[in-house]
Amino acid sequence: MRKEIAAANWKMNCTVTQAEALIDDLMAQEHHLNAHCIVVLGIPYPYLVMAQERLHGKDSYYVAAQNMHHEENGAYTGEISAGMLNSIGVDYVILGHSERREYFGETNEMIAKKINLAIQYGLAPIFCCGEPLAIREAGTQNEYVTKQMEESIFHLSPSQIRGMAVAYEPVWAIGTGKTATEEQAQEMHLHLRGIIATKYGTEIANTISILYGGSVKASNAKSLFGQHDVDGGLVGGASLVAADFGSIIDALKKDPAL
Numbered sequence: 153m154r155k156e157i158a159a160a161n162w163k164m165n166c167t168v169t170q171a172e173a174l175i176d177d178l179m180a181q182e183h184h185l186n187a188h189c190i191v192v193l194g195i196p197y198p199y200l201v202m203a204q205e206r207l208h209g210k211d212s213y214y215v216a217a218q219n220m221h222h223e224e225n226g227a228y229t230g231e232i233s234a235g236m237l238n239s240i241g242v243d244y245v246i247l248g249h250s251e252r253r254e255y256f257g258e259t260n261e262m263i264a265k266k267i268n269l270a271i272q273y274g275l276a277p278i279f280c281c282g283e284p285l286a287i288r289e290a291g292t293q294n295e296y297v298t299k300q301m302e303e304s305i306f307h308l309s310p311s312q313i314r315g316m317a318v319a320y321e322p323v324w325a326i327g328t329g330k331t332a333t334e335e336q337a338q339e340m341h342l343h344l345r346g347i348i349a350t351k352y353g354t355e356i357a358n359t360i361s362i363l364y365g366g367s368v369k370a371s372n373a374k375s376l377f378g379q380h381d382v383d384g385g386l387v388g389g390a391s392l393v394a395a396d397f398g399s400i401i402d403a404l405k406k407d408p409a410l
């Protein structure tokens with residue numbers, strides 16, 4: 153059975169005081185998560201250790217870095233490595249976010265290297281894919297996202313890809329308030345699970361958590377997450393408000409699809 157995941161992506165937001173308050177407010181909420189549901193907080197590097205301490209002993213809550221470098225170590229001033237994240241006990245890392253691709257020139261090839269290093273260092277990747285508006289308008293989104301998957305994660309062995317998290321985030325829906333409809337999300341998630349099944353088999357495809365990202369809000373989370381192949385979400389703006397993210401956590405399916 154695959155995991156249902158409510159993942160926050162705080163991006164470049166919050167002072168330390170705001171970050172502490174946001175985590176404390178989240179921790180004060182009651183969610184009655186069952187064994188299949190988890191919460192992952194993708195927060196800025198300087199606050200990872202603080203967040204780990206605050207989440208200590210809280211089952212179902214994990215911390216994620218929002219990125220890491222594609223080389224193992226060396227003269228890369230200002231960068232953060234997989235080994236560093238591992239050494240402070242980080243569990244997850246968001247890789248290949250469209251903002252990294254767009255503003256920092258990340259290619260599928262670089263993201264494949266990051267995926268390998270994350271796995272080597274025991275970090276669970278949340279691999280992001282998704283098409284820009286022009287591709288959606290041209291109707292070639294399936295081909296576009298298939299290529300991202302093939303070039304970034306389809307080199308993995310069956311045991312490496314098993315249980316991985318993939319986030320489908322249509323670029324036109326990120327931070328725009330324009331959410332994919334639940335039908336559009338389900339259609340793409342089914343396509344993604346299908347290509348994983350073709351490559352690795354249905355049993356493995358059914359272990360992959362496919363999250364939807366792009367203007368997930370308290371008001372639309374339930375209908376999106378209610379779709380058969382939508383296993384939760386990667387949430388930007390709405391994850392910065394504890395009450396909203398709390399509602400999004402509550403929208404996770406309690407009985408994940410098989």
Ligand code: PGA
Nearest residue numbers: 326327366367387388389
């Ligand atoms: P958004 O961001 O929820 O603010 O659209 C999602 C993301 O970029 O992961």
